[in-house]
Amino acid sequence: MLPLPLNLATLAVSLIAALLLGWLLFHLAIQLGFRAKRLREQSDPGVLGLPFETVAIPGRSRKPLFGWWLPADESHRSVVILHGWGSNAEQMLPLAPPLHVGGYNVLLFDARNHGRSPGASFSSLPRFAEDLDAAIAWLQATQANAARSITVIGHSVGAGAALFSASRRDDVMAVVSLSAFAHPRWVTERYLRQVHLPAPIIDLVARYVEWVIGHRFATIAPMNTIKAIRCPVLLVHGDADRSVPISDARVIARSGAPGGLELLEIPGGDHDSSEQIPEYSPRLLAFLYAAEQRRP
Template identity: 60%
Template structure:
């Protein structure tokens, strides 16, 4: 006969997978506009990624530019939400490639979304750019927001084609995010532990291996961590923790007063600092003409 504790364990084991897939499913927000609405010329593209899926994206060219900024949105976002940041970079002479991760925007669906899958898609977007637009890939920098920022840091820790990273509102460790997201449910600690272990099994990575506070220690290219001091989703302390774990002076931290998690307008006010960072890194990565 089953004890009460054994029955509880069986029910928990059955409920955790269903709860994870339902509770952590990324909402899909499709684009309703295009870069043309911001006065930008663009090419709509499809980028092949892993598992025979493809990604939707926009390539916004800058005349005769060998520098490209690849932009990755956050959880439940899409390329259109990142457009306000694309315009000033394009005007400054950077090609800009924006794309939707799987299960987001107009990209193909897949079984689930995760930070590693965001990173896979980012890597495939960079590979596509180098293959189909080699003249624009002399210096490839990446800008990611939230989960996209964590993915950018993870990909930069293993991809030598990335010359620089701008990370906006990255969390320090996925376990901290997971615990915060279920705190309102008042789950017993063993259930929360089970959720974390199930997600690790599902995505094929231990959280410690993909946590930005750890991947940043494996990145050799320059990194600029950008975070709003008023972020109510990912506290600015996460950025400080990532910065504290970084090794070397190639990782900088820019804190923005009054910026919440999705305050793109506040980030735009400091785009000069972001541009200065990329201008310097790409000047080092790409030899000057002549």
């Protein structure tokens, strides 16, 4: 085989270099665009007058996840709470007082790349679910009596992770999903449309993200995972949510859950809706008490 002329060889090398540079820039753009911001806790449950201890939860990264354990007197019922993207355990604290008054132990923790937990190469719904599984394992290993009845509550991506985790477990008493999206593909499209990317680029980004996280979007989509959950599920969603529209919650609700499903729409509630917690906490507690009664 005759060697390429020098100018053609140079052109080929330049083309390969340009393709590699383009791939690197594409990779960096996706990583930066979808990276979760780090927001560290500034206070603790003590400011609400709640008893607590700081705990270290063994995680998948072999580095402990940061958490707070809020025990209730001699209670065998516990709630594990997982925050959303770019959030932390402190931002879920408004849920703790009504649960504690209701007789529930509470475990709040930070997923990887969030709050005071260790960093990781990337965050994703499946990794949130892995960290939730680690928190449940810690509860079962260190608080045997309190782990006799476990409920999981998640917000946004944390809600998707709670549903994904519960779809693969049979030791969860109930799941409460706060502001979950129905499908990660829809979230990706909403985000990328804001920067006016064409449909083929959006499809390329979606496929790339699936490759990075190691899961197809359809496999982890709440509208699909909920179909395998055998315990009661409560969906809570604000009808004024500007990040994830209420229509997503209604899609999930229509998918159904073998263990039973309720949808609670919060009038005027946005994506956080923490200010509405006093309003809907009686309904939340009633749901948990009913779920407890349904246990075999």
